[in-house]
Amino acid sequence: MMHQAPTDMTVAAAGPRAGQGYLSLQGLTKRYHDFLAVEAIDLDVAQGEFVALLGPSGCGKTTTLRMIAGLVPTSGGRIVVAGQDLTAVPPHKRDMGLVFQSYALFPHMTIAQNVAFGLEMRRLPRMEIAARVAEAVAMVRLEGREDRRPAQLSGGQQQRVALARALVVRPSILLFDEPLSNLDAKLREEMRSEIREIQQRLGTTALFVTHDQDEALTMSDRIVVMSHGRIEQIGRPEDLYERPATPFVARFVGRTNRFTGNAHGTTIRLGDLAVRAATQRSGPVEVMIRPHRVALAAAGCVPADGLNSVTGIVRRTTYSGDFVQYLVDADGLTFMVEEATVGHGRIAPAGTAVTLTWAPADTLVYEAAP
Amino acid sequence: MTAAAISKVSGRDADFGAAPIALMLLVPITIVNLIGFVLPVANLAILSVSEVRSSGAMTGGWSMAKWLLVATDPFYWELLWNSVRTSLVITALTLAVSYPIALYLHRSTGLWRNALLVMVISPLLLSAVVRTYGWIAILSDQGLVNQGLMALGASEPVRLMFNLTGVTIGLTEILMPYMIVALLAGLGRLDPRVEEAAATLGAPPWRVFVRIVLPLSLPGIALGSLLTFVLAISSFITPKLLGGGRVFLLATEVYDQAMVTLDWPLAATLSIIVLLVFGVALALYGRILRSIG
Numbered sequence: 001m002m003h004q005a006p007t008d009m010t011v012a013a014a015g016p017r018a019g020q021g022y023l024s025l026q027g028l029t030k031r032y033h034d035f036l037a038v039e040a041i042d043l044d045v046a047q048g049e050f051v052a053l054l055g056p057s058g059c060g061k062t063t064t065l066r067m068i069a070g071l072v073p074t075s076g077g078r079i080v081v082a083g084q085d086l087t088a089v090p091p092h093k094r095d096m097g098l099v100f101q102s103y104a105l106f107p108h109m110t111i112a113q114n115v116a117f118g119l120e121m122r123r124l125p126r127m128e129i130a131a132r133v134a135e136a137v138a139m140v141r142l143e144g145r146e147d148r149r150p151a152q153l154s155g156g157q158q159q160r161v162a163l164a165r166a167l168v169v170r171p172s173i174l175l176f177d178e179p180l181s182n183l184d185a186k187l188r189e190e191m192r193s194e195i196r197e198i199q200q201r202l203g204t205t206a207l208f209v210t211h212d213q214d215e216a217l218t219m220s221d222r223i224v225v226m227s228h229g230r231i232e233q234i235g236r237p238e239d240l241y242e243r244p245a246t247p248f249v250a251r252f253v254g255r256t257n258r259f260t261g262n263a264h265g266t267t268i269r270l271g272d273l274a275v276r277a278a279t280q281r282s283g284p285v286e287v288m289i290r291p292h293r294v295a296l297a298a299a300g301c302v303p304a305d306g307l308n309s310v311t312g313i314v315r316r317t318t319y320s321g322d323f324v325q326y327l328v329d330a331d332g333l334t335f336m337v338e339e340a341t342v343g344h345g346r347i348a349p350a351g352t353a354v355t356l357t358w359a360p361a362d363t364l365v366y367e368a369a370p
Numbered sequence: 371m372t373a374a375a376i377s378k379v380s381g382r383d384a385d386f387g388a389a390p391i392a393l394m395l396l397v398p399i400t401i402v403n404l405i406g407f408v409l410p411v412a413n414l415a416i417l418s419v420s421e422v423r424s425s426g427a428m429t430g431g432w433s434m435a436k437w438l439l440v441a442t443d444p445f446y447w448e449l450l451w452n453s454v455r456t457s458l459v460i461t462a463l464t465l466a467v468s469y470p471i472a473l474y475l476h477r478s479t480g481l482w483r484n485a486l487l488v489m490v491i492s493p494l495l496l497s498a499v500v501r502t503y504g505w506i507a508i509l510s511d512q513g514l515v516n517q518g519l520m521a522l523g524a525s526e527p528v529r530l531m532f533n534l535t536g537v538t539i540g541l542t543e544i545l546m547p548y549m550i551v552a553l554l555a556g557l558g559r560l561d562p563r564v565e566e567a568a569a570t571l572g573a574p575p576w577r578v579f580v581r582i583v584l585p586l587s588l589p590g591i592a593l594g595s596l597l598t599f600v601l602a603i604s605s606f607i608t609p610k611l612l613g614g615g616r617v618f619l620l621a622t623e624v625y626d627q628a629m630v631t632l633d634w635p636l637a638a639t640l641s642i643i644v645l646l647v648f649g650v651a652l653a654l655y656g657r658i659l660r661s662i663g
Contacts, residue, residue: 069566071569092575098570118572121572121573169571169572
């Protein structure tokens with residue numbers, strides 16, 4: 001069943017028109033016996049665009065990437081790059097660069113030999129190979145380590161070698177299969193900006209598979225959210241976050257309050273509580289409210305006109321530096337509220353009576369799942 | 371904190387703790403090897419320089435006669451060369467026929483892989499004698515191969531037995547399981563992702579094989595070849611039966627000298643020479659392993 005967008009705002013589709021992309025997936029399908037791993041996916045990516053495939057494990061994102069690389073045969077649909085149908089072309093003739101989660105460096109070759117491999121396969125002259133290897137090694141800041149073996153490098157360095165090896169051939173499309181999952185948190189953030197910066201500098205079209213929403217939000221021009229082999233939503237990071245098309249997207253991207261209720265026009269009953277939304281709806285619904293969209297004030301404050309307002313008691317307060325998270329019990333419901341810490345702002349301790357307010361437009365309403 | 375946790379925290383203590391345990395575990399096998407291997411070899415070395423009368427009885431004195439004989443008689447040099455060459459040919463053939471099987475096994479998964487593994491290893495459950503008789507049934511003048519050839523109109527049977535050809539065919543098949551298992555162990559470090567990476571970088575399948583699969587399986591090739599060579603040069607049942615006394619190799623000569631001629635010192639001398647060949651093969655293996663890193 002299709003969910004409807006919670007607002008009637010037309011989402012500005014930043015991507016190319018259907019079938020017009022530099023990379024165009026048309027009805028791409030993968031079936032394993034009775035199991036549909038990827039179900040008729042349509043996606044168009046513009047040249048130079050950075051698109052993330054985001055979803056939980058088993059959602060078909062990696063299978064999609066591997067079909068594009070030619071490592072997994074398709075069960076249906078087409079893969080078109082720059083107007084050329086590559087669906088039946090073997091991987092070594094696809095001219096794509098793939099960066100693996102496990103790096104997949106050649107353990108018996110030096111760093112320089114690893115990076116040179118793709119150029120040797122293209123039978124470039126020795127001089128040019130040497131020059132381009134040096135350039136690629138410099139780009140990932142590994143000068144002086146050309147003669148080491150992969151096992152002698154740290155995980156982050158190995159992943160930079162893998163990046164250089166994929167980039168040096170100037171592939172038509174750069175594919176990333178969860179490349180940062182094996183790195184520790186700090187290194188991961190460094191690598192994010194490094195990959196993004198290099199990709200933008202070279203203007204390479206990139207498809208990036210990840211299950212990490214932060215990675216997808218911070219790196220991508222557009223994000224494709226996948227679930228159970230299907231695309232839930234395609235959009236810019238802010239579209240996905242502010243206007244999630246389905247409850248799945250709302251849950252998967254960012255934190256959210258989730259309630260079930262009954263809609264009558266713009267009014268929704270959540271148990272004993274009545275809240276207002278910006279859209280008309282009737283019947284059973286699922287309601288999502290982003291925790292940072294809810295403002296918290298001392299009980300008794302008079303809310304501005306038109307805002308939703310709920311009174312409750314703070315059950316728990318969690319301070320985490322840049323924001324404070326409150327769990328507030330109100331009329332049998334528990335609200336998660338997040339407030340940015342501003343200077344010496346007061347932090348409401350547990351037990352404080354508070355008023356929660358938010359705009360009707362921030363009440364995201366979805367038809368309840370059957 | 372438990373003792374195990376403590377030893378994990380401080381590496382130095384762990385070293386002190388682990389070394390004596392490893393040494394203690396080595397004690398039984400060391401004793402067995404002393405009695406079962408080192409002592410007999412020492413005994414052989416002594417025997418090879420013992421003086422004997424023409425009747426074969428030992429005098430209790432010392433003599434370098436057998437070593438001198440082996441060093442000066444071209445027959446023994448030829449014997450050595452024959453054995454080494456035949457074993458090398460068998461090793462090369464075994465590698466050539468086992469490699470595709472090992473690679474296929476490495477790539478297969480699940481029940482099919484287990485079934486194949488059983489099929490590869492099960493010949494080891496049969497004695498080499500039985501398997502050699504099987505080869506006689508196939509290779510003899512009235513065997514399967516020659517019957518087939520005659521049916522196709524050949525006028526004379528092809529000599530496949532009582533010569534080096536038969537010995538080579540028989541030993542190659544008999545030694546294949548060892549080679550396959552060694553190759554499989556070596557292929558364990560071949561990550562399919564690495565092959566995929568090579569393919570996406572523009573390498574067609576045959577170049578992936580030459581540049582990635584083959585170099586990464588070299589340690590397995592070296593180990594399998596060492597095993598096969600050593601087993602080939604020391605086997606005597608198959609050369610004896612398929613060679614029919616017309617194929618002279620070091621191992622069969624040791625048997626003949628010890629059991630037929632009863633010249634124990636000569637048999638001991640030849641045994642020590644086989645041992646020296648092992649040593650050379652092992653040293654070579656070590657060098658190859660170091661050079662492929």
